[in-house]
Amino acid sequence: MSIEKGRITGSQLMFLVIGILQSATVTSSFITEITRQNTWIALLIGFAITVFLLLVYTSLTQKFAGKNIVQINSIIYGDYLGTIISILYIYFFWLLVPANSRLMGDFLTTYVFSYLDVDVFIIGIIIISAYALRKGIEVMAKSSIVIVILTSLVTIVLIILTINYIKLSNFLPLLQIDSKELIQGINLMVTIPFGDLAVFLIIFPYMNDINQVKKYAIQGVIIGGIGFLIVNLRNTAVLGKLDSISMYPAYELAKLVSIGEVITRTEVLVALAVIFLYFLKISIFYYATVLSIAQLLKLKSYKPLVIPVGIISIVFGISMYKTPTDEFYSGANIYPIYAIPCVILLPIISLVIAYIRKLT
Numbered sequence: 001m002s003i004e005k006g007r008i009t010g011s012q013l014m015f016l017v018i019g020i021l022q023s024a025t026v027t028s029s030f031i032t033e034i035t036r037q038n039t040w041i042a043l044l045i046g047f048a049i050t051v052f053l054l055l056v057y058t059s060l061t062q063k064f065a066g067k068n069i070v071q072i073n074s075i076i077y078g079d080y081l082g083t084i085i086s087i088l089y090i091y092f093f094w095l096l097v098p099a100n101s102r103l104m105g106d107f108l109t110t111y112v113f114s115y116l117d118v119d120v121f122i123i124g125i126i127i128i129s130a131y132a133l134r135k136g137i138e139v140m141a142k143s144s145i146v147i148v149i150l151t152s153l154v155t156i157v158l159i160i161l162t163i164n165y166i167k168l169s170n171f172l173p174l175l176q177i178d179s180k181e182l183i184q185g186i187n188l189m190v191t192i193p194f195g196d197l198a199v200f201l202i203i204f205p206y207m208n209d210i211n212q213v214k215k216y217a218i219q220g221v222i223i224g225g226i227g228f229l230i231v232n233l234r235n236t237a238v239l240g241k242l243d244s245i246s247m248y249p250a251y252e253l254a255k256l257v258s259i260g261e262v263i264t265r266t267e268v269l270v271a272l273a274v275i276f277l278y279f280l281k282i283s284i285f286y287y288a289t290v291l292s293i294a295q296l297l298k299l300k301s302y303k304p305l306v307i308p309v310g311i312i313s314i315v316f317g318i319s320m321y322k323t324p325t326d327e328f329y330s331g332a333n334i335y336p337i338y339a340i341p342c343v344i345l346l347p348i349i350s351l352v353i354a355y356i357r358k359l360t
Contacts, residue, residue, distance in 0.1 A: 017220025
């Protein structure tokens with residue numbers, strides 16, 4: 001039974017993928033703190049691994065056409081084990097809702113609205129996302145096109161305005177990185193920014209032409225990956241060591257821009273882009289959470305779950321971390337451990353089992 005009646009086009013899917021990867025650049029400091037000026041190396045290797053994983057995701061979706069990951073788990077592993085694995089996925093999807101709500105709230109209270117409490121922004125973003133969810137996947141997909149275009153323009157403007165601040169010496173020493181740090185950086189790259197693509201195991205089945213899902217998903221990840229690389233290279237070239245110690249390097253970079261009295265305060269543009277990207281990411285994972293729960297419980301609609309899950313997300317978003325430092329420590333050291341099964345291991349195992357048992 002299909003709970004979601006809406007359908008998205010190939011181009012909308014592509015923009016959703018690009019938007020998820022753009023939102024990942026906001027928290028890239030998880031990785032740059034470890035790999036510093038050589039983050040681009042971990043990014044390229046992580047990208048190659050991600051393309052392989054995306055092929056696994058799309059192959060799994062096409063083999064079980066019209067079915068999302070919860071339904072696929074039930075077919076492959078049976079009712080009991082399949083339910084356990086689906087609960088693991090639900091937790092994976094949901095965890096990113098309060099975590100990213102808190103990250104956005106801390107960003108705004110630290111850099112933009114220091115006189116307001118973080119609770120205000122967490123409650124606000126969940127309410128807005130809940131409204132988007134009740135409109136369905138089609139509205140979120142259309143919103144992603146606008147968000148991707150706007151945030152891309154902000155990126156281009158910042159590159160142009162900071163070109164005089166670029167120092168190629170910031171990439172030195174080139175290719176000198178400890179193997180342990182490189183492995184950790186690659187792991188973080190695959191599980192955090194690129195690992196977010198696992199959410200499309202819920203969304204892929206609702207594309208109007210499932211035979212084209214691989215084409216548009218790959219196009220999205222290539223464009224999004226190139227954009228991610230450009231942002232990383234720009235931040236390193238302009239900020240140098242500050243890139244690896246700043247929680248939001250793009251915002252710090254924008255503060256450098258001052259051309260007479262004409263162009264100043266460009267960090268406001270970055271703040272708006274950050275808000276839009278957090279909204280898109282939170283909405284998609286929020287949607288994946290309620291749709292997965294509804295599918296598991298065999299409900300006719302996910303909409304009755306939107307408000308209860310939203311309330312729980314608000315409570316956890318407010319209470320789950322004491323300081324931004326705790327957030328970044330958890331993101332860099334704890335979250336990747338939880339993400340590995342859902343992002344890497346289970347999709348590969350599921351696809352292998354499906355082919356061996358010739359399941360469809």
